[in-house]
Amino acid sequence: MDSRSIEELSLNHWPSLSTLVYDGWLLRFANGYTKRANSISPIYGSTYDLQRKMDDCEKMYRDQRLPVIYKITPFVHPVNLDEVLGERGYSQLDITSVQVLDLEHVRQPQLQGVKVSEEADPAWIHAFCAINRVKEEHKATMVTMLGNIKARKALISLYADGRAIACGCGVLERGYMGLFDIVTDPDYRNQGYAEQMILHLLQWGKQHGARHSYLAVVANNAPARRLYEKLGYTEIYRYWYRVKGMGERATHRYIQK
Numbered sequence: 001m002d003s004r005s006i007e008e009l010s011l012n013h014w015p016s017l018s019t020l021v022y023d024g025w026l027l028r029f030a031n032g033y034t035k036r037a038n039s040i041s042p043i044y045g046s047t048y049d050l051q052r053k054m055d056d057c058e059k060m061y062r063d064q065r066l067p068v069i070y071k072i073t074p075f076v077h078p079v080n081l082d083e084v085l086g087e088r089g090y091s092q093l094d095i096t097s098v099q100v101l102d103l104e105h106v107r108q109p110q111l112q113g114v115k116v117s118e119e120a121d122p123a124w125i126h127a128f129c130a131i132n133r134v135k136e137e138h139k140a141t142m143v144t145m146l147g148n149i150k151a152r153k154a155l156i157s158l159y160a161d162g163r164a165i166a167c168g169c170g171v172l173e174r175g176y177m178g179l180f181d182i183v184t185d186p187d188y189r190n191q192g193y194a195e196q197m198i199l200h201l202l203q204w205g206k207q208h209g210a211r212h213s214y215l216a217v218v219a220n221n222a223p224a225r226r227l228y229e230k231l232g233y234t235e236i237y238r239y240w241y242r243v244k245g246m247g248e249r250a251t252h253r254y255i256q257k
Contacts, residue, residue, distance in 0.1 A: 013171035127164035177205030
């Protein structure tokens with residue numbers, strides 16, 4: 001599967017609450033929960049006047065009281081969009097590495113004590129929100145977004161000391177298992193728990209027909225990148241965000257990671 005198809009899978013696997021298709025651009029809205037679901041993905045052919053089109057997009061996001069965020073991949077249209085956004089005053093945030101893994105020889109996990117569900121039950125929601133510090137105002141949006149995933153999914157929790165200390169989500173489509181929101185309680189990090197949980201998730205994917213996996217990791221997250229390298233993931237492309245008129249701290253006040 002080519003890289004652009006992986007990008008399409010990632011859009012399917014982390015859906016927004018609503019999407020507006022505007023001349024080849026996908027404008028995604030989800031009440032400010034995650035940049036992925038509240039940004040513009042300009043990945044298809046564009047024919048309208050660019051400056052006017054960007055004016056229209058800015059107005060639509062302002063009307064939703066959201067910052068204007070573009071997701072810049074190698075597949076953007078027009079190809080010079082990143083340069084144009086920079087000239088228009090958009091700052092760059094969160095350079096991210098998209099990585100893939102062939103599941104043929106993925107290792108078996110050693111730790112047990114996991115629970116996998118294909119629906120977001122209350123126990124998983126509670127544990128994930130606590131570990132990932134999801135704001136109360138975003139919980140209902142998060143649950144709705146998980147319910148909007150149309151492909152087969154697995155929500156996993158790993159337990160230690162009688163409680164969930166790591167959570168994650170996997171979504172399976174077209175032989176690819178996408179990993180999302182892999183989080184570990186700070187008190188249990190760097191002890192191998194995340195690796196074991198991911199191995200369980202990948203084995204679940206293999207059992208249900210996955211042959212490959214993909215994920216996205218922020219490039220400056222050194223511990224996570226070491227973990228994924230250990231598991232065998234390799235980078236295939238990078239993307240980043242362009243945000244207008246807001247620094248990183250200001251953006252995070254409006255957009256849950």
